[in-house]
Amino acid sequence: MRRFLVLAGVVALAPALAWGAGFSLYEHGARAVALGGAFAATADNPTAVYYNPAGLAFLEGTSLSAGVYGISFDSKVYGDSPYPGRGYKAEMDSRIFYPPHLYATGKLGERAGWGLGVYAPFGLGTTWPDNWAGRYVSRRIDLQVYNINPNFAYRLGNNLAVAVGADLFLVDLDMWRAVGVINPYTQVMTDVASVNLAASNEQAWGWNAALLWKLGGGFSLGVSYRSRVELDAEGKARFTQIRTGQQDFDSIVAGMLPFNSTPRVTSEITFPAESRVGLAWRDEKVGVEFNWVRIGWSSFDTFPMVFPDYPQFSQVRPENYDDSSSYRLGFEMKANDKLAFQLGALYDETPVPVEMVSPLLPDASRRGVSVGASYQLADSLRLDVGFLHLMFLDRSTKGRSWDQFNGTYKSRAELLGFSLSYTF
Amino acid sequence: MRIARTTPWVALALLLAVGSGPTVAQVQSGYYVALGDSLTAGYASGGLAQSYQAHSYPAILARQLGVPSTLFQQPLVSDPGIPAVQELKSLAVSGGTIVPTIAPKSGSGQPINATYSGMYGNLGIPGAKTGDLLTKTGDITKLQRGIIDPNTIMYDIVLRFPVFPGTTTPAPAVAQAVALPGTFYTVWIGNNDVLGAALTGVAVDDVTLTRKEVFQAQYTALLGVLKQGAPSAKMMVANIPDVASIPFVTTVKPYIFGSQGQKVYLLGENGPLTDADYLTLSASSLIAQGFGVPGTGKPPLPEGAITATGLQAGVILRAAEVAAIRVRTAELNAIIAAVAAQVGAKVFDANAFFAGVVRNGYSVGGIKLTPEFLTGGLFSYDGVHPQTLGYAIVANEMINTINREFGTKVPAVDLRPYLLGARAATTVQAAGAVFSLEAYRSLLQIFAPNADTSYFNQPRPAARPAPARRVERQPLPVPAPRP
Secondary structure, eight states, X not given: OOOOOOOHHHHTTOOOOOOOOOOBOOOXXXXXXXXXXXXXXXXXXXXXXXXXXXXXXXXXXXXXXXXXXXXXXEEEEEEOTTTTOTTOEEEOOOEEEOOEEEEEEEEETTTEEEEEEEEEEEEEEEEOOTTOTTTTTXXXXXXXXXEEEEEEEEEETTTEEEEXXXXXXXXXXXXXXXXEEEOTTTSSEEEEEEEEEEEEEEEEEEEEEEEEEEEETTEEEEXXXXXXXXXXXXXXXXXXXXXXXXXXXXXXXXXXXXXXXXXXXXXXXXXXXXXXXXXXXXXSSEEEEEEEEEEOGGGOOEEEEBOTTOGGGOEEEEXXXXXXXXXXXXXXXXXXXXXXXXXXXXXXXXXXXXXXXBTTBOOOOEEEEEEEEEEEEETTEEEEEEEEEEEEOOEEOTXXXXXXXXXXXXXXXXXXXXXXXXXX | OOGGGSOHHHHHHHHHHHSSHHHHHHHSSSOEEEEESHHHHTOBTTBBOHHHHTTOHHHHHHHHHTOOTTTOOOOOBOTTTBTTOEEEEEEEEETTEEEEXXXXXXXXXXXXXXXXXXXXXXEEOTTXXXXXXXXXXXXXXXXXXXXXXXXXXXXXXXXXXXXXTTSOOBOOHHHHHHHSOOSEEEXXXXXXXXXXXXXXXXXXXXXXXXXXXXXXXXHHHHHHHHHHHSTTOEEEEEOOOOGGGSHHHXXXXXXXXXXXXXXXXXXETTEEOOTTOEEOTTHHHHHHTTTTOTTSOOOOBOOOEEETTEEEOOSEEOHHHHHHHHHHHHHHHHHHHHHHHHHTOEEEOHHHHHHHHHHHOXXXXXXXXXXXXXXXXSBOTTSSSBOHHHHHHHHHHHHHHHHHHHOOOOOXXXXXXHHHOOOOOOOOOOOSOSBOHHHHHHHHHHHOTTOBOGGGGTTSOSOOOOSSEEOOOOOOOOOOOOO
């Protein structure tokens, strides 16, 4: 009989399960990184599988190449009013990521070559302190994308090669955040649960094509295209209750969130297409290359989180990314037959509109400088080492954050990696 | 200004850089006076209490504007307030639905800033209609003599003295506002010219709705006095939000669920309710006793009416009554806009802001706040007034308007302490009815003092306090206001 005051509001504690973002990684070969990533018109080692697979048609012999990059990424946010407020500061937990790369290449007769690469074209990892003010947006997100990328390259004459390839993306996504509701007893926001969304080994296909043209006079032109990859992901949500101490309220919360099951969650993520054009000049001693990379981020327009069995939790996060460009310049000098040095510089535009700059992905345009060296350890064994320092421009949400979590992010990243190549 | 301490060319450069320097100086760091009603007073959860008043929008504005506390004081009332503010006592779960129990805290507060020798910067008087700011006066000595008169107590607390000390000049709110000419005024009045209709479920001209002709005259007079008394002051007025969208009106549904989960529409005195009708929060305690529920044999829910004895409060807002309230609100808001334009005041469109919140919620830090009762985060336990977080958000919206209209760069107030602030939790104990009768009565005493609630006495008679009574109370020091 006492059914009079239905607290629709407690149903409204349906948490906003908001996450999002993509994050390109370009570092899939030590020498190319040392060249600022400008390698599409050179592509003369096994990392050509990523930077320009048409280069495979010019490689000799059979090669194996493996390497890893250590990425240290730091980000701080300085709050703006009204939330989290001036004077508020939070620092992302320092983490180091180790995206590996692995390549195998070989010949198919005189004119053709093949290559197989495994590398991580996208990845993201942000972890913020447990009780920080942005915990309702994100506490932690880990996105790992591996691309298994076989390619076939064919030489048309002595100076022109083309390539096509397939891209199989294997995606792991893991996200944590706090679920807050207004506690009716205290009238302030209270954490009642944490929620984890996880999907692993989700798969999607794409394709790629490339061209490498040795123009003569030391000049070469490289063009590489990678299609967008549309992923339909399905994962599980796990809710863990945090008790407030108010037993009646806690039992209501317990009835509102599925603490005893792991509901299905589905999403669609579009990884963007990428076009890369490179122009290089080199002689026996020195080489210089410039690359322009255009990434079709505008295809990442929404990030849905759909709970088929709990539609009240479903949400679509608008992303509205913009297409972005990246400019890369590299310089290489051979000291002798065994040793070469590289220098590079780059500028990446952020694709993230100011509204969507968030603790999930505090993205910003960045400048980078790189340095590296290559050394022929033995006739068939070569070591490349590259270091890249990325300076993110300060990124302010200008009071327009979609999450209404405003502030200025200051980020930096250091990348140090190596590749070891064996040719036989 | 500190120009004297700087070289002239620095001062000149500063003036050029600021551009609208005089305006900025008037709005910021000047003498700020807020005129209004309960929303201005920082009234919340059915009471005027220090813990809420400290976060009234005028208090927040004064802090953000940089007005020194020596120039901006409020008529603070110690916790738990006058009337004692409500709290949530329990959240029972019954038949799959949640039944909150809300009742006033025990005890009573008393004025703690009555001896302030200046003029209050916050002249928000809970319950005041527009005309009341022009005429009504208060007398703090009544409280000192132990006289609690619900019809005047808010005026007694806020206005303190019926005539300016040492004179025979009456001291209503508007006169106190210009006694020391302010440099910046905010005026948010008119809410009670329509609110009574929502609280009593009766929309009748001259009783619960102010006629637009009357409002036009009063509002024009009010802004006119301010303009005349402080000709060079800057002024911002706020208009009237939709009182039919507050949780007090929107929370209780016109139906209950039957044993098969089907909707069973409740009965009012004029027949069954429909989806277009609203029940006020005050209906909850009656429905709890079976009133209006088909098959219980209990009387239908009161519609409210004007009878020979006067206004009888009801709990039903029929669709036509809501429409009448909204039409009147729109008419009064048009008057506010027109009169504001005449005197050069800027308008904070509270109606549009609140409508946006009703439509889309209000996002903070990844959380969406809503006008939902108890869990939305914006409204206090009376379902009518904002809680501190709601007031802070209103203040920020006003700051946006101020910055846009006056070219200032007043910083928004940080919402993190309001959203996440750790206030002590109330002890949980089950008791009583839902939105208690006491809570409703105390609301009506301030906001619809003429309403008769005897209908509510049928189930439990003789609960109504006398309109004026003497209570044991520590004598207050005599204030010595210096206008």
